[in-house]
Amino acid sequence: xxxxxMVMGNVLEQLRTMLTPVLADQMGAVLRLNQxxxxxxxxxxxxxxxxxxxxxxxxxxxxxxxLELAVQASGAxxxxxxxxxxxxxxxxxxxxxxxIFGEGRRAVFGSLQQATGIDLQPLTALLAPICVALLGKLVxxxxxxxxxxxxLLRREACGVARSGSPAAVLAIGALQAGxxxxxxxxxxx
Numbered sequence: 001x002x003x004x005x006m007v008m009g010n011v012l013e014q015l016r017t018m019l020t021p022v023l024a025d026q027m028g029a030v031l032r033l034n035q036x037x038x039x040x041x042x043x044x045x046x047x048x049x050x051x052x053x054x055x056x057x058x059x060x061x062x063x064x065x066x067l068e069l070a071v072q073a074s075g076a077x078x079x080x081x082x083x084x085x086x087x088x089x090x091x092x093x094x095x096x097x098x099x100i101f102g103e104g105r106r107a108v109f110g111s112l113q114q115a116t117g118i119d120l121q122p123l124t125a126l127l128a129p130i131c132v133a134l135l136g137k138l139v140x141x142x143x144x145x146x147x148x149x150x151x152l153l154r155r156e157a158c159g160v161a162r163s164g165s166p167a168a169v170l171a172i173g174a175l176q177a178g179x180x181x182x183x184x185x186x187x188x189x
Contacts, residue, residue: 011050011134011138011152011156012046012047012050012159014134015127015130015131015134016042016043016046018078018081018130018134019038021035023081023082023085024039024042025038026085026086027123027126030085030086030088030126031122031123031126033118033123037118041116041118041120042123042127043165043167044112044116044120044167044170044171045120045124046127046131047157047160047167047171048108048112048124048170048171048174048175049100049124049127049128049131050131050153050157050160051157051161051171051172051175052101052108052175053066053100053131053132053135053153054150054153054154054156055157055179056099056102057146057150057153057154058150058154060146060147063146063147063149063150065099066135066146066150066153067144067146067149069096069132069135069136070135070136070139070149071136071139071140072136073129073132073135074129074133074136075133075136075137075140077129077130078133078134078137081130084129090121090122090125090126093125093126094125096125096128096129097124097125097128100128101178102178102182103182103185104177104178104179104180104181104182104185105178106181107174107177107178107180107181107182108175108177108178111173111174111177111178112174115173116170135153160172
């Protein structure tokens, strides 16, 4: 922490740190994936979640919606991740994924599956509530408003983009595919 604000990259690093080998094994068992697939998948999914939330919070109304998601998130996911993972049901996160990825959700996951050969939507559904719960904890601890949270997410997403890592390139490509699909759907209306 730097003053009352987290330094760039801290949210993503906290999420990565939470993904211990024990939790990765447990996630793998629930999703029928091995630990390595969970770890490598999370390297794409976590920055993608941050990027999608940053995109959603780019407008004032979107920032308020992301803040509301964070405030409503259960902190128990962070203190009792084992219980959460054990009780996980993929369809329980559908509305959260829709709120995060919008109308381009199918293209996001289709792009990832085409690039990796793995359906990462179930892993994303498992990790999204944890990501939003961490943001909720941050919002409460630092008394962040919508604009401050949006700025934090924007800085995190910019850091991911600047990294140029293969995972970042996949995440950005998937989000761009989602944007393109959402644009096409909007034009059809």
